[in-house]
Amino acid sequence: MPIDLVSRSDSAGRTDRLSRQHLRRRGGLSRRDAVVAVMAGGLVGEIGAQAPMPLFDAHIHYSHDAWEVVPPKQAAAILRQAGLRGALVSSSDDEGTQKLLAEAPDLIVPELRPYRTRSDLSGWVRDEGIVRYLEQRLSRHRYVGIGEFHLYGDDAELPVPRRMVALARERSLLLHAHSDADAVARLFRQWPEARVLWAHSGFERPEKVRELLRQQPRLWCDLAFRSDHASNGRIDAAWREAFDEFPGRFMVGTDTFTPERWHYIAPHASWSRGWIETLPRAQAEAMAWRNAEAMLGRKTA
Numbered sequence: 001m002p003i004d005l006v007s008r009s010d011s012a013g014r015t016d017r018l019s020r021q022h023l024r025r026r027g028g029l030s031r032r033d034a035v036v037a038v039m040a041g042g043l044v045g046e047i048g049a050q051a052p053m054p055l056f057d058a059h060i061h062y063s064h065d066a067w068e069v070v071p072p073k074q075a076a077a078i079l080r081q082a083g084l085r086g087a088l089v090s091s092s093d094d095e096g097t098q099k100l101l102a103e104a105p106d107l108i109v110p111e112l113r114p115y116r117t118r119s120d121l122s123g124w125v126r127d128e129g130i131v132r133y134l135e136q137r138l139s140r141h142r143y144v145g146i147g148e149f150h151l152y153g154d155d156a157e158l159p160v161p162r163r164m165v166a167l168a169r170e171r172s173l174l175l176h177a178h179s180d181a182d183a184v185a186r187l188f189r190q191w192p193e194a195r196v197l198w199a200h201s202g203f204e205r206p207e208k209v210r211e212l213l214r215q216q217p218r219l220w221c222d223l224a225f226r227s228d229h230a231s232n233g234r235i236d237a238a239w240r241e242a243f244d245e246f247p248g249r250f251m252v253g254t255d256t257f258t259p260e261r262w263h264y265i266a267p268h269a270s271w272s273r274g275w276i277e278t279l280p281r282a283q284a285e286a287m288a289w290r291n292a293e294a295m296l297g298r299k300t301a
């Protein structure tokens with residue numbers, strides 16, 4: 001957990017307590033109503049203050065060990081309380097995504113991860129069984145994309161990843177790649193019309209991310225599990241240049257790669273709002289949810 005996220009959630013907790021007291025002092029509201037009001041709106045200050053900016057979280061996993069700890073009903077409640085209007089979800093294995101989708105079909109946008117268990121993460125590129133798994137799931141359920149998968153360098157040329165790209169291509173699915181810049185370029189060489197979501201922006205510096213975005217007009221970037229782009233509600237200068245140059249290509253994500261990370265979804269959402277809301281309104285909305293929904297071809301209100 002990045003340090004500034006932790007301190008941010010602490011201060012958010014204090015703000016919630018303060019605003020609950022404030023609501024009660026203003027009269028008319030019972031303690032319970034005040035708590036409900038704060039939980040429902042996450043509002044700070046006055047009753048009727050603006051609702052928090054909706055967010056689309058583009059990087060959620062709900063793998064087998066997560067749904068044992070956080071059952072689907074509770075998981076859906078966590079996403080709603082975080083003020084999310086959508087979440088791109090993939091899981092090892094896919095059963096977790098299906099459980100969550102059944103619980104919150106209005107919220108969950110399913111993508112298919114090529115992993116049957118967490119341990120497939122390292123060996124999947126050479127495992128023929130992955131192709132059969134993908135084919136079987138794709139014939140049974142609907143998805144917007146394949147990913148998040150881990151793929152580096154010339155591993156992208158191996159038969160299994162190539163077959164995965166072909167399966168995505170047959171169905172016009174998004175590719176969600178946890179990759180280096182080399183593998184991203186190779187994916188586009190295999191399928192020039194692909195839409196690729198670059199997980200964690202490749203953990204690259206913003207200068208390098210901009211370079212790749214200039215080369216690839218159908219590349220988007222999530223900012224999951226990184227915190228170098230903002231601290232204390234301020235956007236880092238080099239990242240700000242990237243956001244200004246490509247206002248339509250970035251989006252936020254939490255990355256719940258372990259079950260405990262599910263409890264960071266709401267703190268992460270409020271941390272994200274903290275810096276997103278320093279941007280001009282249109283740019284902020286793009287970053288918060290419009291870019292993700294445009295990338296996914298969802299109709300936005």
Ligand SMILES: [Zn+2]
Pocket residue numbers: 059061148199255256257
């Ligand atoms: Zn991930």
